[in-house]
Amino acid sequence: MIDEFREGDELIPDAGPPTGDGTATLGDIAFVEGVDPERARAQLAEVPWEAGAKKPDPILVATNVVRRFGGLTAVDVDHVEVQRGVITALIGPNGAGKTTFFNLLTNFDSPDEGHRVFKGESIDSVPAHKIADRGMVRTFQLTKSLSKMTVIENMKLGATAQTGESIFRSVFPFLWKNQEAEIEAKADDLLRHFKMDHMRNEFAGTLSGGQRKLLEMARALMVEPEMVMLDEPMAGVNPALTQSLLGHVTGLRDQGMTVLFVEHDMDMVQEISDWVIVMAEGRIIAEGPPASIGQNQDVVDAYLGSSHDSALDLGREL
Amino acid sequence: MDWGAIIETIVRGLIGERFIYFALAAIGLNLHFGYTGLLNFGQAAFMAAGAYGLALTVTSVGPLINDDEGIFQLNISDGWLFVIGVFVGICILPVLLALLMGIPTLRLRADYLAIVTIAIAEAIRIFMRSPRFDWFTGASDGLGGFSGTFYDLSPFDPGERYFFNLFIGNQMFLVIIGWIVLAIGATFCWLLIRSPWGRVLKAIREDEDAARSLGKNAYSYKMQALVLGGVFGAMGGMLRAIGFSLAQPDNFITDVTFFVWVALILGGAGTVLGPLAGAAILYAVLDGTDTFLREAVANDVIPDSIMSGTQVGQVRFMLIGLGLILLAAFRPQGIFGNKEEMALDDR
Numbered sequence: 286m287i288d289e290f291r292e293g294d295e296l297i298p299d300a301g302p303p304t305g306d307g308t309a310t311l312g313d314i315a316f317v318e319g320v321d322p323e324r325a326r327a328q329l330a331e332v333p334w335e336a337g338a339k340k341p342d343p344i345l346v347a348t349n350v351v352r353r354f355g356g357l358t359a360v361d362v363d364h365v366e367v368q369r370g371v372i373t374a375l376i377g378p379n380g381a382g383k384t385t386f387f388n389l390l391t392n393f394d395s396p397d398e399g400h401r402v403f404k405g406e407s408i409d410s411v412p413a414h415k416i417a418d419r420g421m422v423r424t425f426q427l428t429k430s431l432s433k434m435t436v437i438e439n440m441k442l443g444a445t446a447q448t449g450e451s452i453f454r455s456v457f458p459f460l461w462k463n464q465e466a467e468i469e470a471k472a473d474d475l476l477r478h479f480k481m482d483h484m485r486n487e488f489a490g491t492l493s494g495g496q497r498k499l500l501e502m503a504r505a506l507m508v509e510p511e512m513v514m515l516d517e518p519m520a521g522v523n524p525a526l527t528q529s530l531l532g533h534v535t536g537l538r539d540q541g542m543t544v545l546f547v548e549h550d551m552d553m554v555q556e557i558s559d560w561v562i563v564m565a566e567g568r569i570i571a572e573g574p575p576a577s578i579g580q581n582q583d584v585v586d587a588y589l590g591s592s593h594d595s596a597l598d599l600g601r602e603l
Numbered sequence: 604m605d606w607g608a609i610i611e612t613i614v615r616g617l618i619g620e621r622f623i624y625f626a627l628a629a630i631g632l633n634l635h636f637g638y639t640g641l642l643n644f645g646q647a648a649f650m651a652a653g654a655y656g657l658a659l660t661v662t663s664v665g666p667l668i669n670d671d672e673g674i675f676q677l678n679i680s681d682g683w684l685f686v687i688g689v690f691v692g693i694c695i696l697p698v699l700l701a702l703l704m705g706i707p708t709l710r711l712r713a714d715y716l717a718i719v720t721i722a723i724a725e726a727i728r729i730f731m732r733s734p735r736f737d738w739f740t741g742a743s744d745g746l747g748g749f750s751g752t753f754y755d756l757s758p759f760d761p762g763e764r765y766f767f768n769l770f771i772g773n774q775m776f777l778v779i780i781g782w783i784v785l786a787i788g789a790t791f792c793w794l795l796i797r798s799p800w801g802r803v804l805k806a807i808r809e810d811e812d813a814a815r816s817l818g819k820n821a822y823s824y825k826m827q828a829l830v831l832g833g834v835f836g837a838m839g840g841m842l843r844a845i846g847f848s849l850a851q852p853d854n855f856i857t858d859v860t861f862f863v864w865v866a867l868i869l870g871g872a873g874t875v876l877g878p879l880a881g882a883a884i885l886y887a888v889l890d891g892t893d894t895f896l897r898e899a900v901a902n903d904v905i906p907d908s909i910m911s912g913t914q915v916g917q918v919r920f921m922l923i924g925l926g927l928i929l930l931a932a933f934r935p936q937g938i939f940g941n942k943e944e945m946a947l948d949d950r
Contacts, residue, residue, distance in 0.1 A: 393812065417818030429813035431806050432947040433873075441799070442806050445818045449799035452827050456794040465799065490947030508817060 311536050314474045315506045317370075320541035325370030326559050334573035334581075336563075337364040344369035344512055344543050345421075350389055350399030352382075359385045360396070360567045367512075372534065372544040374554045374575070377564035378588050383547045384426065384516060386564065390545070391423040391514050392416050404511070418445055420511035426520055426547075428497040432490030436481060439489050439500055440472035441465070443507025472507060479503045479533065495526035502533060513537055515546035519553055531557050554578075563587065604898050612894040615769055616886035623781035624650075624843040625885065629866040629878030630792055631835030637872035638796060639828040640808035642713050645704065645720030646863045648727050649697050649833040650840025651855035655731065655740075656692025657841050658850035661685055661749035663739050685752035689841065697837035700727075701830040709825045724860065731852040745851030753777075753845050774846075781842050785879070788835060793875045795831075804828055808873075836863075865923070869930065871937025873944075880938050888926065892919040 328341040343366035352360040360382040367373050377383050388394035390401060392413045401408050403421060411419065431439050447468070448454050449461030476482040479499050484492070489500060498518060505513055518534065519527055535557050537544055548554055554561060555575045563571040563578060565587035571578065578584055616622060628646050635641040665684045668675040679687070704723055708716040730736075732743045740746070759765060759772035770778055795801050803824050806814040811821045844850040862885065870881025896915040899905045910918060930937070936945040 391816070393815070412820070414815045414818055414820045417816065422818075423816050425812065425816070429810045429816075431809035431813060433809055433944050434802070434805055438802055438805075442802055442814070442819075443817050447799045450803055450819070452795070452800050452831070455798035455800035456791060458794070458798065461799060488944065488947055504817065 311478055311540050314471060314478060315509060315537075315540055315542075317511050317541035320370040320511075320543075322370045322538050322541060325368060329368055329371060329560055329574065332368075332560075332572075334571075334577050336569040336572050338366070338572050340366040340368040342369045343367060344404060345390065345545070346402040347386075347390060348400050348402075350386070350396045350401065352385055352389055352394065352396050358567055360389060362386060362399070362564075362567075362569055365562060365569055365572075367543065367545055368560060369543050370538065370541055371559040372538050372546070372557055373560045373562060374558035375545060375547045375562050375564065376549070376551070376554055376578075380566075381564040381587075382567040383564050385567075387423075387514065387516055387545075387547050391421065393423070417508050417510070420509075421514065422505040422508040422510040422512075423514035424498075424501045424505055424516055424518065426517040428494070428501050428521075430489040430492060430497040430500050432488060434489055435486050436476065436489055436492070436500060437469070437472055437485040439504050440476060440507055441468050443504040444468040444471070445508055468507075475503045475506055493523070495522045495530070498522055498526075498530060499533070502530075506537075510542060512543040512545065515544065517547055517549065519548060519550050527553070604902050604904065609891060609894045609898060611767075611769060613887045613891040614767075616888070616890040617883045618778070618782075619769070619886070620774060620778055620781060620842070620846050621886050621890075622883050623778065623785055624839045624846070625863055625866050626785055626879045626882035627781075627788060627839030627842065628836045628863040629870070629882050630788055631832035631839070632863050632867050633872060633874075633878045634792065634795075634804075634828050634832035634835065637867065637874070637877070638801065638804045638808060639825055640713060641709075641825060641829060641832075642717035643704075643720045643829070643832065644717050644857075644860055644864075645722075645724030646836045647840075647855040647857060647859040648700060648720070648724035649836030650843065650859060651724075651727060651731070651850075651852070652696035652700050652833070653692040653837030653839065653841035654844030654850040654855070655746070656696040656837065657685075657688035658746040658749045658844060659740070660688035660691045661752075662741075662746045681752050685749070688749065692841045693834055693837050697833040698830050701826070701833040705826045705829045709822055709829070721857065721860075724855070724857065728852045728855055741850075743852060745849050745854075747849045749850070750845045750848040777842065777846055784838060784842070788838065789875065789879060792835075796875060800824075805873075865927065868937055869927070871940030874937070874939040874941075877937055877939040884938070885923070888923060889919055892922050 325342060332338050332340055345367040347362055347365050349364070350360060350362045351358065375383050375387065385394065389396050392408060392411060403419060408416065408419065431442070434442070447461065448464055454460045473482060473485070476485055479502070481496065481499060481503065489497065492500060502515070502518070515534070518530060522530060531553060534544060534546070558575050561573060561575050561578045562569055563581070563584050570583045570587055571581045573581065628650055631649065632643060632646050635643040661684050665679065668677045669679055670676065700723070704716065704720050708719045731740050734742045736742070754773050754776065757773055757776035759775045761772040763772050764770065765772065765775040803814060803819050806819065807821050807824055815821050840855070843854070847854065866881035866885045867878050868881070869884055870877030870879065893915060896905070896910070896918060897912060900910060900912045900915065936942050
């Protein structure tokens with residue numbers, strides 16, 4: 286199905302979210318226990334629409350996070366909380382520091398000052414590779430599918446706590462064979478859900494841009510995350526595939542996962558996010574439900590300059 | 604033209620002792636570059652670590668600690684000294700060397716490791732040449748007298764020739780031991796690469812950040828690969844020193860590193876059999892063309908106006924160079940490489 290949407294192909298409009306047409310549902314493969322996405326969203330209604338607002342059930346909290354590059358202060362965030370079980374969008378004009386802040390939240394970069402707390406525990410001194418074990422996984426703006434590995438190898442790589450990844454155990458296949466079979470079965474289930482099972486043995490380098498995004502998302506789910514961080518999930522994706530990807534992102538939330546994504550595309554933000562955080566010049570300037578953002582004067586100023594005084598249809602312009 | 608001699612040298616190149624040294628070193632470099640993407644331009648240093656680990660232990664340290672008037676006054680037999688030397692040369696020196704190269708550079712981009720490895724390899728060679736420590740390292744003359752214990756074990760008569768008259772007794776023993784080491788090493792490598800551990804290495808080669816985002820400690824894996832590949836290099840270097848019965852600094856010049864690279868690229872980086880095939884073909888071609896050209900010049904098949912006997916040495920390297928150019932143009936993935944896989948680089 287999906288492999289028809291290679292870049293440059295004619296657009297096929299009907300590429301909706303995955304439906305119950307016999308393929309595996311995500312709920313069988315990946316879900317987070319103890320999170321009620323409906324309730325989590327309902328709780329957001331009581332949160333004030335202001336930058337740095339406290340959330341009833343935060344999974345990720347960043348306080349006084351500052352990142353400087355030489356004389357330039359790229360990020361200077363006083364306080365931000367991400368509600369568990371909802372989709373939060375991080376938006377802002379170019380150069381606002383979104384990706385830098387995103388890297389700080391996922392520990393791929395270290396802040397000069399400030400603290401980050403994930404699931405109630407500080408992650409300030411946790412190395413990037415240990416973040417995944419704690420239940421947070423990220424994707425990249427420039428998709429990092431591992432080209433010279435097959436799709437299924439990409440998937441199997443994602444599983445954590447693999448016995449066979451220890452150099453001493455790896456040479457004794459009987460020590461990890463069983464676990465490997467379980468991982469492979471789970472990877473196949475996920476590939477079926479993302480409708481990529483027919484290309485399981487292809488090199489990831491042969492996939493189209495959109496398929497790589499899908500693969501990266503599926504691979505991230507192998508980690509069994511509680512929080513999924515997506516860096517521009519729609520960048521470089523064929524519009525025909527966008528709807529399907531959006532469906533997958535909301536699917537993650539419906540399984541109890543928390544999603545934070547960075548995005549330029551305002552349509553996508555309006556469509557799927559439950560909460561929006563707006564950054565400009567390294568600071569959080571506004572927060573609120575997606576509908577509130579277009580009317581926020583600070584946001585309008587940040588995107589279009591404060592001297593702009595004509596009537597705006599922000600839903601389109603941003 | 605003595606075709607028998609030409610064929611003999613080709614076969615010797617394909618299965619002989621030099622093939623074994625370089626195949627082992629190339630297996631190590633394959634772990635570095637082929638699977639993990641580490642640019643190691645100092646494989647000669649790891650080979651030297653193996654050679655000197657054995658030589659220093661047996662020839663220099665042995666008499667010091669066995670001395671009745673020395674500090675330790677131990678009484679270690681030659682046999683045990685040799686075993687300790689093998690251990691030092693395979694399990695201690697190359698590991699320390701890998702840590703020395705890796706700790707400052709493996710967190711950085713790949714090119715930093717390349718610079719550090721080539722510099723350390725040369726620094727070690729020049730240090731070993733230094734006359735100041737002649738009493739310990741043998742300086743530029745190197746160390747000898749450490750291989751006796753090895754050859755004492757040989758069941759072959761040193762005066763006889765074996766295996767279609769290809770090898771004299773001691774060489775025959777070395778080649779057999781070398782093949783056993785090689786077979787075990789290649790199998791070990793094959794097991795590693797098809798395991799989840801090998802999968803992580805390949806992921807790091809493709810994209811370190813992706814591996815890290817999926818919870819893999821890229822730094823640790825790169826270090827493991829550097830150490831293990833270095834150990835393979837040390838095994839090759841140690842067998843080479845035993846073959847020469849000499850560990851000499853100038854046997855580990857940078858050219859040696861590049862021979863290992865040529866063998867790896869010829870055979871195909873990132874394949875299990877590539878380094879073996881590459882080393883075999885490299886030495887079959889080098890030695891085969893050498894004998895062929897010498898025969899041709901001696902029998903006036905090639906007249907002196909074109910080439911004299913003294914130029915044969917250089918011409919065979921030109922031929923290898925030409926071969927590599929042709930390889931890069933027509934089969935960039937090497938002999939065992941996968942063309943489809945190679946093409947993915949361009950995307």
